[in-house]
Amino acid sequence: MMMLEYQGKQLLRSAGVNVPDGIVVPRNGRAVEKIADRVEHYPVAVKAQVASGSRGKRGGVLRTETPQAMVACARQLFDTVFGEERPRALLIEPWLAIERELYLSVTVDGRADGYAVIYAPKGGIDIEDGPPPVRYGVGAAQRFRAHELRHALAGAESDYQLREKVVALAQRLVRAAAAHDCTTIEINPLAVLAGGELVAADAKVVRDEWAAFRNEQIRAAREEAKRRAGKLLRGCLDMQHMYVRLDGDIGLISGGAGMTMAAMDMIAEFGGRPACFLDCSPGPTSTRGYRPAFALLDADPQVKVILVSVFGGGTQMQRVANSMKEIMRERKSAKPVVFRLDGTNVDQVPAILGGFGARNHDRLEDAVAEAVRLAKGAR
Amino acid sequence: MSILLDRGNRVLIQGITGHMGTFFVEDARRYGTQVVAGVSPGREGAEVGGVPVFGSVRAARETTGADTAIVFVPPAAVLGAALEAIEGGCRLVVATADELPVQDAIELRAAARAHSAAFVGPNTPGIISPGKAKLGFMPSFCYGRGPVGVISRSGSLSYECCKRLTLAGIGQSTVIGIGGDPVKGTTAAEALALFHDDPETEALLYLGEIGGSDEDEVAWYAARAEAKPVAALIVGRTAPPGKKMGHAAALIGSRADGHAAKVTLLSDAGVAVAATLTEVIPAMRAALARRPAPAAAYATAPQRS
Structure with missing residues (x-):
């Protein structure tokens, strides 16, 4: 989760980085x-x-x-x-009297088995718009070696005094990232002042939200994000659902990031438009878990049809089906719901859904086609 | 053969007395996995489904000869439990937990390397060698034994695709969930190397998504002359940039992270890329068709008259 600039700078200041x-x-x-x-x-x-x-x-x-x-x-x-x-x-x-603008960041990078330091001699712009930056793969924070970064910077930065300052600063940033569960610390621009002093003119700090259990700032930021979210979305976030709003009309209630994206892509392939990415798999598979997802999508005027697509492994599908049965019984909205449940204990699903007049589609293709057809009819 | 997991692994379950642990005991044993021990500090002496519970990995290993661990503990306890298994001498450790801080994944990866252990996870259903053993909570009925090695960043997507493969008569040697996080115990590149050396694996299916750099490694492998044929599906074509799509690594943060860039990269490397889920079976068949002719065919090959 992204911190605001001033919060990021407070963190940098505490790690010995110059900030205005x-x-x-x-x-x-x-x-x-x-x-x-x-x-x-x-x-x-x-x-x-x-x-x-x-x-x-x-x-x-x-x-x-x-x-x-x-x-x-x-x-x-x-x-x-x-x-x-x-x-x-x-x-x-x-207002800083900047002599030169640099780019420096520390970020989690799978290729480095941990952190990577990225440096560009020209900052203040999107790093992707410039020439390829210098990249130093660190790995775990304690694997940082000043001489390795110095060597990596040699070709890109001829001013050796500046280079030494960048090396020292990068070391602090790597340590700070590990100590405070940051997945990215980006300083762009890193300002060089007239006396050669380096100052973080901007700061983009991204914290690892999964570290909330051991970090009060992260926990507080998550709570704050929930508070700002509004009642219906807050209900989903309380159930650990992951939600990204999109601009379509097919509300997707799904499980697992990969299958959620696969269903979104298939909706588009069939000529429809997904209204959201909504992955409910981290939450409970009970009625309590899925109820806020329906409440959110039922209240969203953009959503015309709801497609429930869950392929469960650890999630037992007869439990999901029973939750659907309860939710359909208590639900007020008339928006049509299309089901495609598969996975562990799926053999029990058709009878449960049939008990309230719904049918389970065996193939995702059939469920998506049905949802797209219903959404077009509702337009 | 298969990779990392077969009938020979002697499995201990960390967190055996929890909900996932107890479910796994029955499910895994039914599949043929040798579940020999559980670890649950403070509960030593108990039994779960006939499996003896120990207070530490060391005690479990000494008594039962367990050499493989699966970690079913809450995210805040995963680092401690998985380190105990890695440093305690387990050769394969699977941690399924999602919501593990990346800092902990970085430490675990470094520890696994230092102890020459294979670490799979986090944020994965685990690993299965169909017809032999399973080490995770994937639905068993989706899998069948055969020649395709599967590597997936997403659990649910791997169930869906493996069910399609199995229904189409295409079995799998091993299916490994490398997980949806940026720092992985086993990377796509490492899984590819293991599959490359596995004689039972004749072709590969890679299930990827937007964000991250695993697809670069797959393309790099596939472009090699001696590579086994590779098919792939990349999901997230409709995902907007700058938004995390559930998985920590599924975020388009740069131009190379997008769907189109990854598909182009893989296609150029000779990978049979499925445009959609529906195309996975045709793409897999295309890859399988590129297998070198079996040795027997050479023996009966062109005879001069």
């Missing part, structure tokens, strides 16, 4: 008026704190010279929607 001395302004009407009292030097950068990317391109960072202009910018940014979110806070920082 910023002021965080929470989303609160009164705070905006008061910030002018706390800023001593201008110009400043007023930065929207949002988790969605390409903030700079969308005008989320403004340079201001006076207290009046700063307050106006703050109001404007709080009222702007970036992607799907309004800024949760603003970060006000002294």
Whole structure:
């Protein structure tokens, strides 16, 4: 889960990384008026704190010279929607006199058996838009070797003093990533100031949400994400469902990431459009587990048909079928539901579904064709 | 033959007294797996379905000669349990848990390498050698014995595809779930190397998805002159970029991570890529058709008159 810039910078600061001395302004009407009292030097950068990317391109960072202009910018940014979110806070920082912009990140990389350090001598742009960066595969954090990174940087960075600073910084970032369960720490741009000092002008820190059991910040961020989610989605998140909203009309209730994507792809192949990625497999296979998924999709006006596609291994399908029976009995929505259940104990499924007048499709193709046909009829 | 798992593995179950553990005892034994011990600290002396329970991997190994472990404990306890099995001398350790912090997977991978153990997982149903033994919670009826080695990043997708293979009369040598996380105990490249050396495996099916770099390794293997023929399905054509699709590694974060880039890469390497789930069987048949003619055919080959 992505941290906001100011949270990421707090983490970097605690790990010994230079970050600008910023002021965080929470989303609160009164705070905006008061910030002018706390800023001593201008110009400043007023930065929207949002988790969605390409903030700079969308005008989320403004340079201001006076207290009046700063307050106006703050109001404007709080009222702007970036992607799907309004800024949760603003970060006000002294405007940096940058001599040069670099790119430095540490990220989990399967090819490296752990972490990889990525460096580019030209930062401030999307790393994919520039020439291929330097990549140093570290592995486990304690496998970091300064001399190996130095060697990797030799061709890309001729300024040896700068190179040494980058090596020292990268070592800190790798350690911090491991200690704080970060899957990515990206500093772009990493600013070189006139005196040669390196400062993290921006910070994108992604935390590993599965480490919530041992990390209070991650646990709190997950709770916060649930709180912001709205009641219906929160019901799903409480059941550990994984949900991504898409723009189609076939609501997919599925199990397992791979099969969910395979069903999405097949819906498209048959001329339909999936309304979501909704993987319910991590949650309980009981009525309690699936009920929030139906509540969410029944309430979504975009969804015309629900396709339940579950191929269970550890999930026993007679339990899923019995849950469906209970949910169909209590459900108010008239949206049609198409079933394709397969896997462990599937032989018991047709009788259970038949008990409430539903049928189980043997093949995913048939279920998808039926769902697409019903969705087209409902348009 | 098969890879990593056959009738000879003597299996201990960590977390045998839990829900998954007790289910697995019966299911695995019914399939022919030798389940010889359980480990559940504090419950030593108990029995689950006739299987003796020990307080540690060491005690279980000393008494039963167990050499293989499957870990069914909650995510926060997986690191400790799997390290105990790896460092305790098990040659194969499977951890099925999803929601394992990647930092723990990194440690486990390093430990497995240091102890020359095979580690499979996390976030996997496990591994099955059809007709011989299963070490995981995949539905047994989907599988049949045969010449195709299957490598999958997704559990449910592997059940679906293996059922299709079996119904089409195409059996499997071993089916390994390498898991949906970015750092894996066994990578696609390592599974390919094992299958390459397995005489029973004549062709491969790779089930991949968007995100990550495993598909690069598959393409690299398939492009080799001596490679066994490979078929593949990559799911996530309709997945939007920048969103995690359930699996931690299933996220389009760069141009190379997308569906089209992966399909092109694999096709260029000579892999028979199925456009959709429906095409998996034709793609598999195409790959099987590229098998070198069996040795016997050479003996009866062209005779000059």
